[in-house]
Amino acid sequence: MNFIRRVLMVLGIAGIAGALLRVRGKSEPSTQRGGWRPLNPTTDSSVDQTSSQN
Amino acid sequence: MIDFSGAIGVIGAGVTGSRVVEHLVATSNNPILLHDQDLYGAQRLAAVHRSRDTTVSVVDFDAVATASVVVLACGSPHAPLAQKLLARGASVVSLSDDVSDVMELLNMHEQTQALNKVLVVGAAASPGLTGLLLRHLETSFDSVDEAHVAFHGTGGPNCAVQHHQALAGQSIGWHDGEWLRRPGGSGRELCWFPEPVGAYDCYRAEMADPILLKRAQPQLQRITARVSARRRDRFTSRLPMMTPPHAEGGMGALRIEVRGFRNGSRIVEIAGVAEQVAQIAGVVAATTALFVQRGQVATPGACVLGQDSLPNSEILRDILAGGVRLHQFVGT
Numbered sequence: 066m067n068f069i070r071r072v073l074m075v076l077g078i079a080g081i082a083g084a085l086l087r088v089r090g091k092s093e094p095s096t097q098r099g100g101w102r103p104l105n106p107t108t109d110s111s112v113d114q115t116s117s118q119n
Numbered sequence: 120m121i122d123f124s125g126a127i128g129v130i131g132a133g134v135t136g137s138r139v140v141e142h143l144v145a146t147s148n149n150p151i152l153l154h155d156q157d158l159y160g161a162q163r164l165a166a167v168h169r170s171r172d173t174t175v176s177v178v179d180f181d182a183v184a185t186a187s188v189v190v191l192a193c194g195s196p197h198a199p200l201a202q203k204l205l206a207r208g209a210s211v212v213s214l215s216d217d218v219s220d221v222m223e224l225l226n227m228h229e230q231t232q233a234l235n236k237v238l239v240v241g242a243a244a245s246p247g248l249t250g251l252l253l254r255h256l257e258t259s260f261d262s263v264d265e266a267h268v269a270f271h272g273t274g275g276p277n278c279a280v281q282h283h284q285a286l287a288g289q290s291i292g293w294h295d296g297e298w299l300r301r302p303g304g305s306g307r308e309l310c311w312f313p314e315p316v317g318a319y320d321c322y323r324a325e326m327a328d329p330i331l332l333k334r335a336q337p338q339l340q341r342i343t344a345r346v347s348a349r350r351r352d353r354f355t356s357r358l359p360m361m362t363p364p365h366a367e368g369g370m371g372a373l374r375i376e377v378r379g380f381r382n383g384s385r386i387v388e389i390a391g392v393a394e395q396v397a398q399i400a401g402v403v404a405a406t407t408a409l410f411v412q413r414g415q416v417a418t419p420g421a422c423v424l425g426q427d428s429l430p431n432s433e434i435l436r437d438i439l440a441g442g443v444r445l446h447q448f449v450g451t
Contacts, residue, residue, distance in 0.1 A: 084354065099450010101313045104390065106255055106435060106445070 126150040127408055128186030128209065130200065131193030132161040134275030134367045135214060135243075138401025139192050139408075140164060140175060142441055147409055150174045154183040155193070184209055188237075188411045190404050191215065194277035198223035201238060202230075210236045212408045214243040214400055216281055218291065221246075221327040225334065228421035238421040242407040243400035245270040245344070245373045246331040248392065250425025251403075251435045252445070253332060256377040256388045263379035264340040268328045269310040269321045271347035272371020274397035279364030286348055286356035288325030293333050293342040304353045308345060312372035313393040313446040321345035322353065335425035371396035374448070389448035402441040406434055 127147075129139050132155035143151055151168075153175055155161040165175040183189060184207040191197045195217040201224060204211050215221055224240045231238040241247050249268050257263050273279040289300045306323040326344035333342055348356075355361055374391035392399060403424070410416050410430065418428040425431055439445055 099448055101311075101391065101446040102449055104445045104447040105439065106432070 126152050126186040128152040128183040128189035130154045130191050132164045134397040135400050136192035137164050138397050139190050139405045142402050142405035144168045144173045152178045152183045152186050188408050190408045195220040205236050210411050212239045212242045214404050216327050218327050232420035235419045237411050237416050241331045242404045246328045247403045249375050250335045252375045252390045254425040254431040260379040261381050265378035266342050267376040268344040270373045271319050272396045273368035276364040285324035290323035313391045316372040316393045319347035321347045331423045334423050391446050406437045
């Protein structure tokens with residue numbers, strides 16, 4: 066009985082630790098600096114940058 | 120008696136199907152044959168467009184199969200439906216983004232070729248528009264070898280369920296000559312989408328994009344696809360959906376990052392779109408269907424948007440004329 070209880074406790078703690086590791090952590094940014102500008106391939110006309118990120 | 124010659128069929132009168140019909144009505148005069156298991160929903164959608172010049176008729180499956188091209192805008196699987204439609208003489212445009220379904224559709228290439236019909240696989244937002252953007256960006260390079268897709272948002276309820284399941288599945292990526300399988304929900308990357316969507320953490324997911332982009336551009340060495348998710352999405356991805364999906368998701372976005380060489384230098388180009396996902400998918404599918412119906416997709420068989428045999432720049436031009444705004448990232 067004690068053995069089963071310990072196994073369940075270990076599994077529970079491992080599950081909680083796994084879940085925390087899964088949802089926490091730092092993001093790796095794909096891009097650092099810049100913004101988006103409208104693009105029209107047919108006329109290739111571009112407008113100035115409309116938004117900035119960092 | 121209504122004349123259905125040159126008709127375009129649409130199966131699915133949900134969120135995406137209604138955008139397909141809306142775009143077809145706005146840009147063509149072809150009769151539209153609409154079919155859905157929800158007869159009331161189909162009749163309601165047809166009634167919305169009743170006063171316009173184009174005829175939208177609610178019909179059964181046998182009648183929709185008489186159309187020259189049928190758009191599959193219903194929930195997956197599309198492969199069995201496509202098989203029946205091709206056998207009855209219709210070309211097919213599928214919006215499926217389910218990996219196994221997409222694989223089955225691609226495997227129907229020889230059968231489609233033998234019937235001298237066209238089967239366009241994954242003509243939606245992601246996959247679909249991503250292939251066209253890859254093709255468009257490729258013109259700025261001497262050679263391209265990497266494509267990385269990120270996607271945010273959902274279309275209708277079926278799309279939301281697919282998005283939920285994708286995070287729990289195995290992501291497929293092409294890496295230096297072999298397919299790599301990684302667990303969905305891993306590989307966090309902060310991706311910036313065009314405004315007003317902005318930045319979202321994106322993770323690997325079971326998405327069809329890498330398979331279709333590899334098919335479109337076989338020279339690519341690395342292809343990945345990620346989808347945005349919140350902590351709750353990742354935490355509950357292996358469970359059934361806790362709450363029913365929204366009737367329609369909010370503003371969505373997609374971006375594709377292409378890497379390659381120009382004049383001997385390594386460069387990166389990023390293009391993206393911010394729009395409601397169902398709207399993007401509807402415009403892409405309807406535009407593709409019109410190209411197939413007009414015979415502008417000449418090569419029979421299963422094909423994907425972005426591959427050499429398709430008039431990709433013309434399709435992209437018409438999609439942008441349909442109101443989808445393309446953006447290019449400028450920065451580092």
